[in-house]
Amino acid sequence: GDKPDTVTVGYFLEWPTANQIAQVEKTYDKVMGVNMEWRAFDSGTAMSAAMASGDVDMAYSQGLVPFTVAVSQGLPITMVGIAVSYAENDNCVVSEKSGITQANAKELEGKKVAVPFGTVAHYKMLKVMSHLNVDSTNIHLLDMAPADSAAAIARGDVAMACGWGGALRRMKAYGDVLMSAEDQEKIGIRVFDVISVNNKFAKKHPELVTQFLKVTNDSNSSFLQNPEKYQPVIAKASGLNLDDSNQVLALFDFPLKDAQLSSDWMGGTVQSYTKEVADFFVLHKQIPKALPDYSASIDSSFYQKVD
Amino acid sequence: MSDLVVNDVSMVFDTPNGEQVQALHDVSFSLKQGELLSILGPSGCGKSTLLNIIAGFLAPTKGTVALASTELHGPGSDRGMVFQQGALFEWLTVAENISFGPQMKGMPKEKIDETVDHLLQTVGLQDFGDKPIYELSGGMQQRVALARCLANDPDVILMDEPLGALDALTREKMQSLVLKLWKETGKTIILITHSVEEALFLGEKLFVMAPRPGRIKKQYSLPFADAGLTQNPRDIKASPEFISTREEVLSMIWEMEEEIMGLATGTGG
Amino acid sequence: MSDLVVNDVSMVFDTPNGEQVQALHDVSFSLKQGELLSILGPSGCGKSTLLNIIAGFLAPTKGTVALASTELHGPGSDRGMVFQQGALFEWLTVAENISFGPQMKGMPKEKIDETVDHLLQTVGLQDFGDKPIYELSGGMQQRVALARCLANDPDVILMDEPLGALDALTREKMQSLVLKLWKETGKTIILITHSVEEALFLGEKLFVMAPRPGRIKKQYSLPFADAGLTQNPRDIKASPEFISTREEVLSMIWEMEEEIMGLATGTGG
Amino acid sequence: MTLIQTLKHKIGFGTDGLTKRKTVTFGDTTAVSDGRMWSFLSVFVLSIAWYLGSALELVNPIFWPAPSAVWDQFTAISQDGYRNFSLWEHIWASLYRIFVGFALGCLIGIPLGFAMGLSELMRGWFDPIVEFFRPIPPLAFIPLVIIWSGIGERSKILLLFFAALWIMVIAARAGVGSVKLSKIHAAYSLGATKRQILMHVILPNSLPEIFTGMRVAMGICWGTVVAAELVAAESGVGFMIMAASKFLATDIVVLGVIIVGLIGYAIDILMRKLEAKLIPWKGRA
Amino acid sequence: MTLIQTLKHKIGFGTDGLTKRKTVTFGDTTAVSDGRMWSFLSVFVLSIAWYLGSALELVNPIFWPAPSAVWDQFTAISQDGYRNFSLWEHIWASLYRIFVGFALGCLIGIPLGFAMGLSELMRGWFDPIVEFFRPIPPLAFIPLVIIWSGIGERSKILLLFFAALWIMVIAARAGVGSVKLSKIHAAYSLGATKRQILMHVILPNSLPEIFTGMRVAMGICWGTVVAAELVAAESGVGFMIMAASKFLATDIVVLGVIIVGLIGYAIDILMRKLEAKLIPWKGRA
């Protein structure tokens, strides 16, 4: 179809990613031949809503959970790639004062916990609780954005707060993580963000989607080859100082084309894991129903065309 | 000539609960061009209803109204109206109020200005053309209402208690103005009032109306209006003839009102 | 006896821009117990100011007011007030309004009930004790106001245009009630009115006041109030004597009013 | 005949006797009746459109849910609750916050307004404070209130208190100002003391204004509580709406909005009825 | 003498001539003047208390900042901006949203209100719709509006449009209803057509009600925009307050609240001035 003048992409502030090299150098604009408009969001749910309303064409690093929720609820979006894999950068922090550890996690029942609803953090927290035999329906769950949660745990209003990025680092000043990412991976928790596309847009401009993935992939490999060179660029683009940015980047993994298409990711694991997440949320009555199968909403064909 | 003929007019209202109110019953009369009729009667006897039918705002259930041999249906600028107060347009100046009718009809600007100037003169407001309405006293406002109505040069002027809200002194002055305008313009005028004194003093003819059903109970032909053009109003009103007519009409009306009140509640007052 | 003596009372108001208004100038008079005084005068001549001074709401700048040889400072239940309307308590019933004064003083309940019953009878509202105020007509409300004032058994009753908002018929009835109460209770009454007819008909004494400075311009002693206790009010008001006094007072007041208006604006009306 | 006519009038078909005889009706607002017939038609047509629109899948249910979905959610939630709280607990949580905040606002606001209406010192002292805080939307205080008293019930109630306070102060002050001097004078002449005048004249006389203020304050509180619950809550109708939106459950969102609308409407009706009952003289003085 | 007296009166020391002569003043609200003297004292005492409270470190600045801190933030933000936008851009962002939403609300609401006031069909048709939506606080729509039109300007403006719409519909309808029948009849008798009556009588006559509605709507819009920006925005005064609160920057929060208060007050003053200018006859008809 006719090429649009601008393509709008949602992303996160305080979320340093390798593709910001291309964002800063305007490689996307050059390769795709359009104006790229980058819109900052503070949750993946808002990205879903924005794609549904047609305001946003693509989302870079939408959390898996908001993506799963959106698809389960029938929103016309498709996952076309993996943005970033991380585990340690999304976690729950228990307040020092509460004195709670994994051993006495049961004491969280009856206490207040701040968590952004409908996010990876929400999923992880519920999963960890069920692993630790804590009845999450007895916890006073508060729906709060990570930055608010950081303020709340600082004031001592909540026993535990969950979030990611800069807010997670602020939380850690007032307590410790309940369960390390390493341990979480052992109980089958994976944490990653996806690249999702509005179906209408993907159908109309498949070549743009492929070009977007190509530029992203190139950026990722440039960063892998020469991290020192690009660290300052990324720090500036994400709005963090260099130290903070590097700390976060150290916990991030940006899989390249071959890995993405392998069975570890879109070759099968992602499909089954998405189903697992959806079923878990249904079990916890967060969403009314899950799809029988999520492979129709996960399309690796665009990545396959990347050369 | 533009005679006004009211022929066998009746008005029956259906009330919501299915009953019927006979607001007017077979009212007939005619007025020659230039006659001044005043109408008196207790509250609810159909005075306003009659005036609204003549003005064309209500269609009678029976009978017809004709002006200059043409039957009337709906309002028209051949019949001007003057209300008790609050019918002027506050958002316009005195001059703009007066020129409202001509403006709506698209009269050329020069002619409008001429008419307005002349009318301001006539009602004694030559210096007030640019004033907003709400800065005028009640009496001055009624002068504007008269001028606004005259600007359209209607054949008949209908007034529903035009002086009802004025204080005694102003009211007396306005009565003289009405007489003066009547004389100068030769309009047919119908004037409703609750003041017996005013009805006697202004009316060449006087109808006393009675309620249930609304009808003309008694008609008078009176000499005071003509006399008022030349003599001192205070003298006329203190004359024995005036006082005796006043007493007669007054008792007639109070009898009717007592009857109505007796019907409405046990205790009067 | 509880005579009311107003001695050399003056009232000067400072206006915000530093000028002074002489609202009353050396007003002196005395009333014996049981006299009925009516006061007439153009707007702004100090009638309400005088009444407020007697009631004790304003302190005169000069002079004194004494009741039963005691100098007055501030309001008291020895002087009852009746206002033009809107001074009743809407949140109370008729009986509760009447019993307000006794209640406030802590009179025993039985005695209150007795007083209220008697007063309801006196003003002709025996069946209306439990009615809320706002369901009563204007005339009935003024009956309640009279009864409320009488419940405290004051020596003097001060009335500021008590019948000013009533229609002609009701007003006439209320005038007779005032006369009746005056006769029955023997109270001293001061009544302000704008109606010359009412002032003449009700006042045993009549003061016509004049403005700038506010003063008593002329005093009359009148026979009509006494006559009104026995004769038909309509006959009294139509008597030549009544009419000639009325014309005299009327011209006096209108002269004053024209003067004031002439001072205020160029054009009258 | 009479019965039929009354009936016709009730459902909005009949016009009254006067209107029927009018020759000009444009601009005559007394001739514009309720038109209840058209209301029925309107509701009917809109319902059908809603039903058909979703039955024929013309709209994505994410944008606007099917009536059946909203109804199903209603039955489901009223039976099983939503997020650990039953529907009634959610509603009650919102109502409770309103009532407490509103009551506190009245408790402080009315005496303060009275004092400001009666004393020059109080009026002068508090005027700048009231004038400064009045134009600030209570929601702008959310962050401050969270800093002051956390994210619990207390801070929500504090917000609602702020929302009601200034309205009640101003209403009470206006109420005092509306007392006719002649009433006060009459009471003094009847021998009342200052205290009696306050209790038996000024207070009852200002009830209509105070009640009007209460109605406005209730409306504002209802709007504020829903918004306050958007931030950090675990129950309440506003929370329900917001939480559902995180999972794109538009049917619950719409259900919540309908509940909010109905309760807001019910509160207003209740206040009006109460007003008619308690202050029957209002507007008839 | 005259000058001194006028001056004394202006600053609130003098009382008028009548009040001076009154023997009873309790309950007499006409005798309660502004008491500006006390206002000055009140502002003075509160300022001193604020200054001392923070100078002596009686309050933790997290809970309430020092006046100097607020002032420093003001100078800093007005020079360097906050979060990529200058102070004026934040203010402008909020004002812009209000003006557009409010203007749209008027543009749709006023004609709709007129139609409902003039025609039985329109009145009947839209009555249930208006009655249903009116009691719903606009903020309850936030989640729906985000789903419908994203988190951009459009959805904030839509919210403000909702906030203004019903108020304007009702105000315009009341305006039409307030036209005295005698004015309409007079106009017909002067030969005006229906169209002329609409434009030259009904429209100007309903301006006072419409303006009152506009003032209320502006107030509500101002409250709504601040709250709407609490949710998802990147500029605006409400955003500024919310963003600062996440970092416990109480000085910026207080600065923001003060700015919100001042602008709200300024808008109201402006509307009143405009009203006095455009509708001088209001309340004097």
Ligand SMILES: Nc1ncnc2c1ncn2[C@@H]1O[C@H](COP(=O)(O)OP(=O)(O)OP(=O)(O)O)[C@@H](O)[C@H]1O
């Ligand atoms: N809308 C209506 N429906 C039914 N009856 C009505 C209606 N309007 C007026 N009437 C009846 O018509 C009769 C005449 O009313 P109208 O207003 O003409 O009296 P009026 O003489 O002008 O009274 P007033 O002196 O109070 O102005 C009254 O008895 C009244 O009950």
Ligand SMILES: Nc1ncnc2c1ncn2[C@@H]1O[C@H](COP(=O)(O)OP(=O)(O)OP(=O)(O)O)[C@@H](O)[C@H]1O
């Ligand atoms: N607050 C005031 N300050 C200054 N002058 C006042 C004040 N109140 C009244 N006056 C003056 O006192 C004079 C008398 O007023 P008052 O109210 O007693 O007149 P009145 O005879 O009762 O008039 P009306 O017939 O209109 O009731 C008036 O000239 C008025 O200008």
Ligand SMILES: [Mg+2]
């Ligand atoms: Mg009439």
Ligand SMILES: [Mg+2]
């Ligand atoms: Mg007076």
